Amino acid sequence: MVLVTGGAGYIGSHVALALIDSGLRVLIFDNLETGHRETVDTLMRVKPGAAEFLLGDLRNPADVAQIFKKYKIKAVMHFASNICVEESVQNPTKYYNNNLIGSLNLVDGMIKNGVKAIVFSSSAAVYGQQKYSPMDEKHPQNPVNPYGHSKLIFEEILRRYDELCGLGSVCLRYFNVIGADKAGRIGEWHEPETHLVPNLLTASETGGLFQLYGNDYDTVDGTCVRDYINVEDLADAHMSALNYLMDGGASDSFNLGSAAGHSVGQILAACEKVTGNGVNVEIQGRRSGDPAILVADNRKAKDILKWTPKRSLEDSIDTAHRWSRRLASEIRRR
Numbered sequence: 329m330v331l332v333t334g335g336a337g338y339i340g341s342h343v344a345l346a347l348i349d350s351g352l353r354v355l356i357f358d359n360l361e362t363g364h365r366e367t368v369d370t371l372m373r374v375k376p377g378a379a380e381f382l383l384g385d386l387r388n389p390a391d392v393a394q395i396f397k398k399y400k401i402k403a404v405m406h407f408a409s410n411i412c413v414e415e416s417v418q419n420p421t422k423y424y425n426n427n428l429i430g431s432l433n434l435v436d437g438m439i440k441n442g443v444k445a446i447v448f449s450s451s452a453a454v455y456g457q458q459k460y461s462p463m464d465e466k467h468p469q470n471p472v473n474p475y476g477h478s479k480l481i482f483e484e485i486l487r488r489y490d491e492l493c494g495l496g497s498v499c500l501r502y503f504n505v506i507g508a509d510k511a512g513r514i515g516e517w518h519e520p521e522t523h524l525v526p527n528l529l530t531a532s533e534t535g536g537l538f539q540l541y542g543n544d545y546d547t548v549d550g551t552c553v554r555d556y557i558n559v560e561d562l563a564d565a566h567m568s569a570l571n572y573l574m575d576g577g578a579s580d581s582f583n584l585g586s587a588a589g590h591s592v593g594q595i596l597a598a599c600e601k602v603t604g605n606g607v608n609v610e611i612q613g614r615r616s617g618d619p620a621i622l623v624a625d626n627r628k629a630k631d632i633l634k635w636t637p638k639r640s641l642e643d644s645i646d647t648a649h650r651w652s653r654r655l656a657s658e659i660r661r662r
Contacts, residue, residue: 336363515651585624
């Protein structure tokens with residue numbers, strides 16, 4: 329059985345779905361602080377008996393002990409964390425407590441119970457301000473907020489646990505994740521929503537105002553350029569990372585991105601094309617610390633994990649749009 333912490337959240341649920349679809353048994357562990365029970369219920373219906381759910385919090389050692397007492401865990405996919413950059417600046421204690429204390433409790437439980445493989449949901453935020461683009465794994469690491477710092481610290485902790493305890497780990501550094509399950513079973517669902525594509529789609533569908541921060545960068549259209557990676561491609565990478573570890577691969581860190589940059593203006597235009605509606609845009613000044621361009625060098629993941637992103641930007645926005653409409657029409661009415 330594979331343990332998926334944070335399996336009721338956006339990325340964790342898509343990885344849990346990939347595990348279930350591949351024929352593996354999954355334990356979804358989540359405190360439902362930001363994840364959704366509806367997502368868990370959907371996952372448990374995919375293949376009856378393939379997934380179980382355990383409500384709990386990694387910050388509570390008793391809850392962690394319960395995982396390993398009740399279930400025979402072979403490997404861990406670790407997503408449970410707080411993820412809002414702005415909130416991490418305002419409330420760093422929350423982020424260090426949840427993202428580090430909870431993670432340490434998890435690793436302690438793994439070591440005590442002989443579980444030797446963990447795939448960790450890290451972030452490109454470990455790099456901080458870019459020094460060059462595209463960014464490879466050798467790029468300097470100097471995170472500029474507690475969220476990114478918490479991810480970097482735990483990466484370092486995992487490296488030390490490998491040296492001292494033989495705990496194999498793969499740290500996956502995501503760039504900008506978009507899209508949804510192509511079958512429409514699950515998708516992106518944050519409350520409040522802070523991510524670009526869901527907010528653009530909502531503005532397009534409702535006629536609401538979208539605030540665009542900065543249109544005077546030295547880019548193709550003056551807006552920031554970012555690397556957008558499809559969530560199902562991301563899930564595929566986690567499957568590759570798990571297989572790599574189970575086959576005896578050495579602990580390592582990998583960038584996950586498409587290696588292609590798209591500007592906010594280009595994403596906006598793509599959303600308008602998919603929905604058939606325009607977006608009301610209000611131009612704001614640049615946000616402090618936003619670099620003009622941020623794109624991943626993903627060659628290491630291609631070479632070692634044998635992973636290649638397959639979905640196009642249009643595929644990602646189309647699945648996100650179909651999920652957004654379902655979320656608006658069905659789930660929020662409950």
